[in-house]
Amino acid sequence: MPSTPADKSAKNQETAPAKKGRKRLLLILLLLPVLLGGGAAGAWFLVPGLPEKVQALLGRTPAEETEMASTPASPGKPSFVEFPEMTLSLPNAGRPRQLRLKLAVEVMGDPALVQADLLSPRIYDSLILYLRTLRDGEMEGALAMDRLRGDLHRRLELVLGPGKVRDVLITGFVVA
Missing domain, CATH: 4.10.270 (Myosin, subunit A)
Known part of the structure; x- marks a missing residue:
């Protein structure tokens, strides 16, 4: 159709x-x-x-x-332990120089529990032995303070064990 x-x-x-x-x-x-x-x-x-x-x-x-x-890894308020000022002489090819260093260490957990370990003679010995090996060239340049902070953090981790030290802050640094 x-x-x-x-x-x-x-x-x-x-x-x-x-x-x-x-x-x-x-x-x-x-x-x-x-x-x-x-x-x-x-x-x-x-x-x-x-x-x-x-x-x-x-x-x-x-x-x-x-x-x-x-429970997440939000630590809240940081806790700091301040070291007394350290003064030591540096080897400098016959020309004596002095280093004055003041540190604050950020710790995990309660600072009262970690403070006794941080202020022990073993920590001071480790830090001073490292600092006395520094040369003038290692303390110059833009990244010198970052390297120093990293090395100090590594020393503290070796002595105290991993996870106790969160950061190392340099609050005073004078080379004369």
């Missing part, structure tokens, strides 16, 4: 509203999750107590949450 132009226009008119209806349905189905997600996020941040209630529904208690928040 041949189709007439009137039949074709009738089919087009029937499919046009169906296409419009499908587009609206698709738009509604796509916007629905976005609107629901936005509403949920707004409620999460704006309704007081909602996060705690959700955590309770999930089976976690607030004590567990604070415990989990404190």
